[in-house]
Amino acid sequence: MESSQEENEEKYNKEINVTNWLELYNVLNQKKNEINNNIILSSQNYTICKKINELIKLVEEKVKENCVHKLEYDYIELDIDRYEKICYCSKCMLTF
Numbered sequence: 550m551e552s553s554q555e556e557n558e559e560k561y562n563k564e565i566n567v568t569n570w571l572e573l574y575n576v577l578n579q580k581k582n583e584i585n586n587n588i589i590l591s592s593q594n595y596t597i598c599k600k601i602n603e604l605i606k607l608v609e610e611k612v613k614e615n616c617v618h619k620l621e622y623d624y625i626e627l628d629i630d631r632y633e634k635i636c637y638c639s640k641c642m643l644t645f
């Protein structure tokens with residue numbers, strides 16, 4: 550009884566964790582898009598962009614680690630008669 554409660558708690562903590570990481574992931578991606586939408590990419594922005602990309606990779610790793618993935622498969626259209634099968638998680642939306 551007690552051990553299952555502990556397990557639940559651990560699962561709950563992981564979900565909280567992944568929610569936080571995902572929030573951060575979204576903020577970083579939004580920031581990255583904002584910078585990319587600037588027509589003039591100054592050297593300062595370039596440096597910030599590089600840093601953000603590093604952070605995104607790091608946060609992505611954390612999401613992958615903590616999410617109890619629920620994998621789904623889908624097809625994306627490449628061409629009129631070419632499709633690519635993709636695998637993604639419906640919780641964290643990362644692709645694999």
Ligand SMILES: [Zn+2]
Binds near residue numbers: 617619638641
């Ligand atoms: Zn996931």
